[in-house]
Amino acid sequence: MSFPTHRPRRLRRTEAIRSLVRETRLSAQSFAYPLFVCPGTKVKDEIASMPGNYRWSVDLLVNECLAARDLGIPAVILFGIPAKKDPLGSDACDPKGIVQRALRALKKSAPDLIVICDLCLCEYTSHGHCGVVKGTEIDNDATLKILAKAAVVQAEAGADMVAPSDMMDGRVGRIRAALDAKGFEQVPILAYSAKYASGFYGPFREAADSTPQFGDRRSHQMDPANQREALREIAFDIEEGADIVMVKPAMPNLDIIALARRQFRVPIAAYQVSGEFSLIEAAARKGWIDRERIMLESLTAIRRAGADIILTYFAKDAAKLLGS
Ligand code: PBG
Numbered sequence: 001m002s003f004p005t006h007r008p009r010r011l012r013r014t015e016a017i018r019s020l021v022r023e024t025r026l027s028a029q030s031f032a033y034p035l036f037v038c039p040g041t042k043v044k045d046e047i048a049s050m051p052g053n054y055r056w057s058v059d060l061l062v063n064e065c066l067a068a069r070d071l072g073i074p075a076v077i078l079f080g081i082p083a084k085k086d087p088l089g090s091d092a093c094d095p096k097g098i099v100q101r102a103l104r105a106l107k108k109s110a111p112d113l114i115v116i117c118d119l120c121l122c123e124y125t126s127h128g129h130c131g132v133v134k135g136t137e138i139d140n141d142a143t144l145k146i147l148a149k150a151a152v153v154q155a156e157a158g159a160d161m162v163a164p165s166d167m168m169d170g171r172v173g174r175i176r177a178a179l180d181a182k183g184f185e186q187v188p189i190l191a192y193s194a195k196y197a198s199g200f201y202g203p204f205r206e207a208a209d210s211t212p213q214f215g216d217r218r219s220h221q222m223d224p225a226n227q228r229e230a231l232r233e234i235a236f237d238i239e240e241g242a243d244i245v246m247v248k249p250a251m252p253n254l255d256i257i258a259l260a261r262r263q264f265r266v267p268i269a270a271y272q273v274s275g276e277f278s279l280i281e282a283a284a285r286k287g288w289i290d291r292e293r294i295m296l297e298s299l300t301a302i303r304r305a306g307a308d309i310i311l312t313y314f315a316k317d318a319a320k321l322l323g324s
Pocket of ligand 1: 118122130166202205272273274275
């Protein structure tokens with residue numbers, strides 16, 4: 001049976017009906033807000049390619065996090081910009097490192113906010129690579145030791161969750177073992193499992209000053225052409241103990257989010273990354289698109305594909321539009 005019996009427009013006639021039959025509901029409750037923290041006090045340094053996003057010193061970061069929490073955003077994810085970078089990314093393992101200081105301040109002022117810590121070396125290394133460089137290669141197994149140590153240091157400083165984004169093989173298992181050995185068996189791992197070698201990270205690298213000095217990240221991040229491989233990566237991470245898995249970037253990879261949603265039973269996060277944010281923001285500033293509409297449409301699409309958690313630079317603005 002078809003038209004005229006079926007008239008899909010019947011359910012689109014009024015906003016009340018559309019709302020009644022709406023399949024996907026967006027809420028600030030599923031947002032995590034990415035934030036950059038840097039040394040100093042009273043620093044609020046706008047990131048040129050990500051308007052409305054800043055490098056915050058710890059004192060002002062706390063206020064920004066309280067504002068996010070008051071808008072109903074349950075979680076933030078922190079990225080550190082250390083005072084000094086070196087070849088091994090030492091700041092990541094320093095109890096007084098930038099993210100660890102931010103964690104302690106946040107746990108004091110906003111104990112109920114979920115503070116997730118990005119766990120990768122590229123923000124901390126002088127060469128901008130995600131691991132220990134040997135010659136022109138990134139040494140996987142040497143990097144694992146540092147990542148495991150950094151995870152423990154983050155947990156000691158109060159991290160509610162650690163989020164390895166390095167894409168080294170075997171890191172989830174090593175991080176789980178290191179956390180458990182130090183009594184942090186309750187700290188979950190949110191693994192960046194299907195993380196593609198993407199051009200969409202451009203603005204982030206400006207923000208964190210983490211552009212690799214030579215080469216690129218294609219020897220560890222995934223080839224954007226691959227779909228089955230993403231499911232393999234996710235399966236490995238779950239086997240190794242990941243509590244939540246992530247697909248990143250989000251919009252170019254809605255197919256991966258949808259497949260992962262069907263295939264796995266763990267919560268799925270998706271990261272609407274810097275480049276996704278910036279291209280919406282830039283077109284809106286030119287008056288070419290409706291910013292608010294596209295913000296909500298893009299987030300709804302990510303949710304509809306199957307993401308339980310969305311990391312987004314729009315978290316605060318979207319939360320304001322959605323209400324609580
Ligand atoms: C660290 C990391 C990156 C992002 C999140 N964690 C950069 C990269 O892999 O180059 C990108 C986030 C964004 O673009 O918003 N490895």
